[in-house]
Amino acid sequence: MRILGIDPGSRVTGYGVIEKQGNRLIHIDNGAIYTDSKDSLAHRLQTIHEGLVRIIGRYNPEAMAVEEIFLAKNALSALKLGHARGAALLAGTRHQLPVFEYTALQVKSAVVGYGRAAKPQVQHMVRVLMNLPEIAQEDASDALAVAICHAHSHQLTARLQKSSR
């Protein structure tokens, strides 16, 4: 199963593509889509949206995973983040990808085994789990983390269904 994790932002949107083969997780790609702050809001949203549409077209994932947001610094930053997130999620739905949301606690628990892990620990574990030569760009690393979380969660769901038969 191939999973696209995303970490949307109005300036930088991270993405990470992983593949789950049995119990193994394989890193396929990660990167970041940058928007130009001199562009109009509508144009920046299009950059995010079209960038992810291209990634989906290239790797053909079966699911999209994104971190659920509970808190934002303030209303204005929440509004900006919301725009970017909306543009990103739409890229998934346009391709009929199911979209899964996970809390930061779930993501950290899945990657580090500890829900209150610090960011550097998460980045380190993403590098180790994905067998990367170095720590990925910050937002790309977060995107890989939520993809890993979905892979684990999916695994767990599959296991539970099996044991309940």
Added chain:
Amino acid sequence: MRILGIDPGSRVTGYGVIEKQGNRLIHIDNGAIYTDSKDSLAHRLQTIHEGLVRIIGRYNPEAMAVEEIFLAKNALSALKLGHARGAALLAGTRHQLPVFEYTALQVKSAVVGYGRAAKPQVQHMVRVLMNLPEIAQEDASDALAVAICHAHSHQLTARLQKSSR
């Protein structure tokens, strides 16, 4: 010139289509796109996006106008509104529509002639200017108001350009 005004919201997205012929403004259509609160966020964004894509396809407007947001009640409502707004704006950019943003002050000034006008006054003037038999649905009326604002502003810009020749 045909203008699509929109008033995006995660539950209801209003739209209004008007046509400017010389100094006359003609009402073409208005309405609202409703999302089902039982649907997933991604699915609701798609409902908004695809709904506006259909409206654009049907009426072929040359510009999109939307109210600029400065304040939201709180971070969570700002985040929700941002998602809806992002999905709505993308419908315009997918069709290469230029998107114009106006403040509430600009919209009210254009419609009522007074920037601090109350909502019922704005709704009343929209009905009168558009020659509607009754006041339009709340969000559709707001969408028509921002479209009217763009028509006036465009007129003003055109006039200024003419007089500076």
